[in-house]
Amino acid sequence: MAGNQRVCVIGAGPGGMSFLYQNNKLKAAGKRCADVVCYEKQSNWGGLWNYTWRTGVDEYGEFCHGGQYRDLWSNGPKECLEYPDYTFEDHFGKVIPSFPPRTVLFDYLQGRWNKNKLRAYVRFNTVVKDVTYNKTTDYFTIMAKDLTNDQDLPPERFSHVIVATGHFSFPNVPNFEGIDMFRGRVLHSHDFRRATEFKGQRILLVGSRYSAEDISMQCKKMGSGKVITCYRNNPMNFHFPDGIEERPLLTKVDGNTIHFKDGTTAEVDVIILCTGYLYHFPYLSESLRLRSKLSMYPDGLYKGTMWMDDGNNKLFYLSMQDQYYSYTMFDIQAEWACAVICGHLKLPDRKEMESDIAKWVKKRDLLKDCYDDIALQTEFVCDLAKEVGCKYNLDVAALFNKWEDDKRANIATYRDQAYSSIFTGKPGIVHHTPWFKAYDDSVETFVNQTPNKEK
Ligand code: NA7
Numbered sequence: 457m458a459g460n461q462r463v464c465v466i467g468a469g470p471g472g473m474s475f476l477y478q479n480n481k482l483k484a485a486g487k488r489c490a491d492v493v494c495y496e497k498q499s500n501w502g503g504l505w506n507y508t509w510r511t512g513v514d515e516y517g518e519f520c521h522g523g524q525y526r527d528l529w530s531n532g533p534k535e536c537l538e539y540p541d542y543t544f545e546d547h548f549g550k551v552i553p554s555f556p557p558r559t560v561l562f563d564y565l566q567g568r569w570n571k572n573k574l575r576a577y578v579r580f581n582t583v584v585k586d587v588t589y590n591k592t593t594d595y596f597t598i599m600a601k602d603l604t605n606d607q608d609l610p611p612e613r614f615s616h617v618i619v620a621t622g623h624f625s626f627p628n629v630p631n632f633e634g635i636d637m638f639r640g641r642v643l644h645s646h647d648f649r650r651a652t653e654f655k656g657q658r659i660l661l662v663g664s665r666y667s668a669e670d671i672s673m674q675c676k677k678m679g680s681g682k683v684i685t686c687y688r689n690n691p692m693n694f695h696f697p698d699g700i701e702e703r704p705l706l707t708k709v710d711g712n713t714i715h716f717k718d719g720t721t722a723e724v725d726v727i728i729l730c731t732g733y734l735y736h737f738p739y740l741s742e743s744l745r746l747r748s749k750l751s752m753y754p755d756g757l758y759k760g761t762m763w764m765d766d767g768n769n770k771l772f773y774l775s776m777q778d779q780y781y782s783y784t785m786f787d788i789q790a791e792w793a794c795a796v797i798c799g800h801l802k803l804p805d806r807k808e809m810e811s812d813i814a815k816w817v818k819k820r821d822l823l824k825d826c827y828d829d830i831a832l833q834t835e836f837v838c839d840l841a842k843e844v845g846c847k848y849n850l851d852v853a854a855l856f857n858k859w860e861d862d863k864r865a866n867i868a869t870y871r872d873q874a875y876s877s878i879f880t881g882k883p884g885i886v887h888h889t890p891w892f893k894a895y896d897d898s899v900e901t902f903v904n905q906t907p908n909k910e911k
Contacts, residue, residue, distance in 0.1 A: 461490045461797050464598050464614040466587075466739075468496035468578045469503020470565060470783050471774035472620035474790035476574045479798075488798045490616070495600055497521070497583035501569065503622055505562040511647040516603040518583055521625045523646035527678070527897060528558045531670050535875040535884065536855050537783040540848035542568040543879050548903050551880075553887035555871040557897030565783070582609070587617060588741045589767045596770070616797050617767070618790075619737065620774040623750065626736035629729060632662075634709035640725040645671055646733070651678035654726055660714055661685040662706065663730030664692045671730060672700050673867065677892055684714075684722055685730075694867040735776070744771055752778050752832050753820040758809045759843070760816070760836055761789045762796070769796075769803060780826075780833050784850050788840040795844050830856040852878060868892050 465472045472494055482489035497518055500506045508522040533554040538544055544552055547567040586599035595613045602609055627644040635642060645667040651674045659680055661668045664687035672683045676699055683700045691702050704717035712723050737745050743766035748754035754776050756764050763771040772793040775786045795801035803809065823829055834853040841850050855875050862870040871891035874884030887894065888905050
């Protein structure tokens, strides 16, 4: 292909937008960059951060992408996801507390994208339906649909594809004996929108990771009745406030009665399956599809990013790993992919790439706990940073470790702690209202730190 590479980016969430950002940075610096088209099925950018009230399918009958709930606040310190070249202080003009509501984080993301005029590269309301790779021509063919006009678009050819459609959209929904005849409501956490709906109700949460942890606390905050979480393998073991308890997995449901593995029973009104998500790339031809189990280093990706099985090293996945790091990790993955695509970084031979993958997979298989996970992901992020010659130190392992310690100390107050930005060096400030009592999550109230009237 003569001239610039032509890159198709699928998804305008933080991952896809990071690719646009990095490519734009090359362009602004007068360096070789790619011609990029980003397809986004929603009417706005942001991916999960583009909050929707909808569940199930959207207005066009497409799977509803977003799974965030309305009152969500960040469950990790913002200092762990802060962009080095666009800090929170750059955006808000002041230091703000460490655990912002989702609206504040979305505002921040959009600030970086707007500043760099990235909207022009995105085709909204356009869903990618099919991606195939042709070995003979070395092109990808993309079939997409204009949802607004209900029109299949003509096929388009691209030299490279960036898959950035995330992996928190297609729920994993296991079955449990008797659940079909449960007398209350059953939903997956992807469809959870407001805890106020469950005021006074007794809730069972299935699962023992982020969604179970956060939704249990959210329900208590909003006045639910007793909450029971149940685990398949590992209990969360937090010191939960009164009214939240943990049990082993349920074995069956009988009316409103839940039976658990330890022989105990409980009456509940609502079951929320916090059972995670599955990779789902129905629009990719089979040989291009990531199928690995969700982990800190999914199989088959060189540098956790480039698909090795097909596509001649020209298909990249952003943000598919289990995550501690998020925005900064997606950003460095995008920078790395962009450098490879635009010819600023040369790939080693296949054997070397395979042995690099094997090295990471071996480390992954030795992980024992969250502190190991953090150390591995830090190494991963720093490895990519070194590859692209990033001038910033992206290592926030110490902040993540403190966050884990804070959660262990008190799951109800960890969001009331302050962290310092590693990029500005400024110490953080404590939010005016403890998270457990803070009901106003508007950008204005959070950023301006005026007392919260709604108590
Ligand atoms: P995760 O992190 O994938 O966790 C899923 C949980 O569901 C985990 O505890 C699993 O148990 C449990 N699970 C999965 N399948 C089953 C079955 N069949 N039976 C019982 N339990 C099951 O998903 P989350 O939603 O918590 O977090 C995803 C992201 O969303 C997170 O990064 C945040 O950003 C928000 P296991 O531990 O495997 O035994």
